[in-house]
Amino acid sequence: MAQPLLVSHKNTASGKIEIDVSGNLTLNYISSIKRYIGELSFEGIDTVDINLDNIDNMDSSGAIFIDSISTQLKNQKINIICHQSEIIKNLALIHAKMKNINTCESVADKHSLLYNVGFQSVKAYKTFLSFLSFFGELNYSFYLLLLHPSKIRYKEIIFEINANIIKAFGIIAVTSFLVGVVVAYQSSIQLAKYGANIFIVDMLGLSILRELGPLITAIIIAGRSGSFFTAQIGAMKVTLEIDAMQTMGFDSMRFLVIPRIVALVLMMPVLIFIADISGLFGGMLVAKYQLGISASFFIGRFLEIISVKQFLVGIIKGPFFAFLIASIAIYHGLNVKNDTQSIGVNTTKSVVESIFAIIVCDAVFSIIFTVLGI
Amino acid sequence: MDYIVDIKDIVTKFGATVVHDKISLHVKSGEIYAIVGPSGCGKSTLLRELVALHKPVSGSINILGYNLLDASYKQIQELRKKWGFLFQNGALFSSLSVYDNIALPLIEYTDLSSKFISKMVVYKLDLVGLKESDGSLFPSEISGGMVKKVALARALALEPRLLFLDEPTSGLDPISAREFDRLLLRLREFLSLSVVMVSHDLHSIRLTADRLAVIDDKHIVAQGSLDDIVNTHTPFINAFFDAYNTNPS
Numbered sequence: 001m002a003q004p005l006l007v008s009h010k011n012t013a014s015g016k017i018e019i020d021v022s023g024n025l026t027l028n029y030i031s032s033i034k035r036y037i038g039e040l041s042f043e044g045i046d047t048v049d050i051n052l053d054n055i056d057n058m059d060s061s062g063a064i065f066i067d068s069i070s071t072q073l074k075n076q077k078i079n080i081i082c083h084q085s086e087i088i089k090n091l092a093l094i095h096a097k098m099k100n101i102n103t104c105e106s107v108a109d110k111h112s113l114l115y116n117v118g119f120q121s122v123k124a125y126k127t128f129l130s131f132l133s134f135f136g137e138l139n140y141s142f143y144l145l146l147l148h149p150s151k152i153r154y155k156e157i158i159f160e161i162n163a164n165i166i167k168a169f170g171i172i173a174v175t176s177f178l179v180g181v182v183v184a185y186q187s188s189i190q191l192a193k194y195g196a197n198i199f200i201v202d203m204l205g206l207s208i209l210r211e212l213g214p215l216i217t218a219i220i221i222a223g224r225s226g227s228f229f230t231a232q233i234g235a236m237k238v239t240l241e242i243d244a245m246q247t248m249g250f251d252s253m254r255f256l257v258i259p260r261i262v263a264l265v266l267m268m269p270v271l272i273f274i275a276d277i278s279g280l281f282g283g284m285l286v287a288k289y290q291l292g293i294s295a296s297f298f299i300g301r302f303l304e305i306i307s308v309k310q311f312l313v314g315i316i317k318g319p320f321f322a323f324l325i326a327s328i329a330i331y332h333g334l335n336v337k338n339d340t341q342s343i344g345v346n347t348t349k350s351v352v353e354s355i356f357a358i359i360v361c362d363a364v365f366s367i368i369f370t371v372l373g374i
Numbered sequence: 375m376d377y378i379v380d381i382k383d384i385v386t387k388f389g390a391t392v393v394h395d396k397i398s399l400h401v402k403s404g405e406i407y408a409i410v411g412p413s414g415c416g417k418s419t420l421l422r423e424l425v426a427l428h429k430p431v432s433g434s435i436n437i438l439g440y441n442l443l444d445a446s447y448k449q450i451q452e453l454r455k456k457w458g459f460l461f462q463n464g465a466l467f468s469s470l471s472v473y474d475n476i477a478l479p480l481i482e483y484t485d486l487s488s489k490f491i492s493k494m495v496v497y498k499l500d501l502v503g504l505k506e507s508d509g510s511l512f513p514s515e516i517s518g519g520m521v522k523k524v525a526l527a528r529a530l531a532l533e534p535r536l537l538f539l540d541e542p543t544s545g546l547d548p549i550s551a552r553e554f555d556r557l558l559l560r561l562r563e564f565l566s567l568s569v570v571m572v573s574h575d576l577h578s579i580r581l582t583a584d585r586l587a588v589i590d591d592k593h594i595v596a597q598g599s600l601d602d603i604v605n606t607h608t609p610f611i612n613a614f615f616d617a618y619n620t621n622p623s
Contacts, residue, residue, distance in 0.1 A: 026533060027484060027532060027533045028484070030484075030486060030490070031484065031485045031486055059533040059565065060494075060497065060501075060533060060564075060565060061494055061533055064490075064493055064494060064497055065490070068490070068493060090564075093564070094497070097497060097500055097501075098493070098497065100500075337514045338514040339468030339469075339512065339513060339514035340468050340469075341468050341469040342468075342514070
């Protein structure tokens with residue numbers, strides 16, 4: 001393809017400049033023509049003749065360029081000279097089209113700060129309302145299922161327990177073992193300074209059983225099962241599987257939502273128990289090698305100091321955390337719109353919001369337990 | 375070079391299954407060429423081979439003067455700016471708005487100002503029959519017919535001379551489909567396009583295609599104008615063009 005050749009004849013006396021364009025007036029060359037015109041001096045010039053007689057080829061971008069050349073040369077009168085009927089026809093067509101199109105305004109709407117704040121607030125409020133409506137529907141479905149327990153999808157519940165709980169045993173155990181090691185190691189240095197070695201048992205027992213065990217478990221499950229639920233249900237939305245289920249009369253609440261929630265709620269305490277045990281085991285190892293507290297001594301002190309109550313305080317949080325994780329994840333999954341972007345956005349939202357909800361819930365529990373003196 | 379697309383002796387295999395056995399065809403400049411055939415005969419695969427998404431086992435493909443199978447990566451990249459491809463389901467980028475979908479190739483491959491690009495995008499939208507305000511919508515918010523139009527506008531963004539269409543009218547209602555056919559004819563005249571399309575839509579073929587090829591059982595069983603094809607008799611052609619013969623409305 002030939003690069004267009006540009007020649008200009010300037011006639012200052014008559015205030016005229018003639019620009020000859022030959023070759024291809026096509027997309028790839030527009031910016032070079034634009035630059036060429038930009039470099040010309042238009043001092044004392046009031047008329048510009050653009051000669052297109054020698055053009056071989058012009059595509060629609062070239063025609064748009066010629067049509068809009070007056071935006072570049074604001075102060076001059078422009079004459080287009082052309083005797084090729086094909087090109088005149090195209091120019092006329094483009095001119096007629098572009099006249100109806102008003103491109104001066106930008107395509108994206110720009111709004112004031114106040115508008116945006118209001119818009120986002122209303123959006124957040126509507127999201128909250130739609131979550132409430134999901135929550136209500138969920139409770140109603142639960143109620144219906146409790147009236148007809150034979151309709152509960154036991155097989156799905158077992159399947160979800162295997163996928164989301166049993167397969168998470170390893171990662172939960174390893175993570176909380178390491179957290180136990182780290183906490184014990186950090187505090188052992190401080191405790192040794194005061195000669196208060198034995199208090200490592202109190203520290204570990206209280207912190208792991210009451211807070212760390214449940215929190216670590218919940219956060220891992222939020223990352224693991226929460227993202228899984230959202231992405232899976234979101235993809236089912238995109239491929240219209242959920243709609244297909246609906247038309248066949250399979251209630252998505254009964255088939256998809258409740259089995260997942262029930263599986264997590266039922267089994268979360270088991271996961272917390274595993275987290276507790278492996279966290280304490282990690283702490284016990286550090287106590288033995290760092291502080292010289294033998295395992296039997298550790299366990300003896302543990303039984304003496306830590307009551308069952310502390311363990312139950314941690315365990316009782318499990319089902320609440322599980323419910324938050326599963327319901328937020330599924331809610332976001334069902335909220336996926338018909339495009340791939342939306343799956344990513346909702347998965348992120350689901351994990352972030354469920355971790356946030358877990359921490360808020362944990363804080364609420366702390367207040368309740370303090371008030372009750374537990 | 376008279377032919378804008380020239381295919382010789384293409385052999386395609388998936389594992390041990392032979393899909394194409396020495397297929398040859400050529401498309402003249404300015405022509406609308408249709409490829410028809412029963413499901414699974416490898417029409418779409420042939421189209422994918424033409425745009426270097428799939429490599430045949432042997433044969434030669436000559437497009438716009440390039441030998442596609444021997445072309446370097448750089449040459450293929452060069453070619454990719456010279457053709458447009460309309461996917462069957464549009465394949466719009468769902469994270470971008472309609473406007474950005476069309477503007478993307480212009481932003482990436484040209485150094486034009488954003489103002490000029492916006493002019494071109496709006497013109498392309500107008501060309502395919504969409505409004506400027508449609509530009510701010512996202513692919514998930516528009517109907518199937520609109521998706522096809524936007525995808526066509528995107529395929530035309532870089533002013534290609536050659537357009538590939540994979541079942542352009544499938545999934546459209548008959549009225550939109552005819553509208554699409556007329557749009558195609560108008561664009562061909564206006565932008566001096568050559569078009570290669572795979573289609574099942576007999577009406578569309580009759581209205582738009584200058585010549586067509588019928589692929590059946592790994593071979594091209596007939597090639598030429600619609601009248602030539604109708605006078606060739608194979609089981610598939612007889613069945614496919616039955617409607618045409620009995621009801622030439």
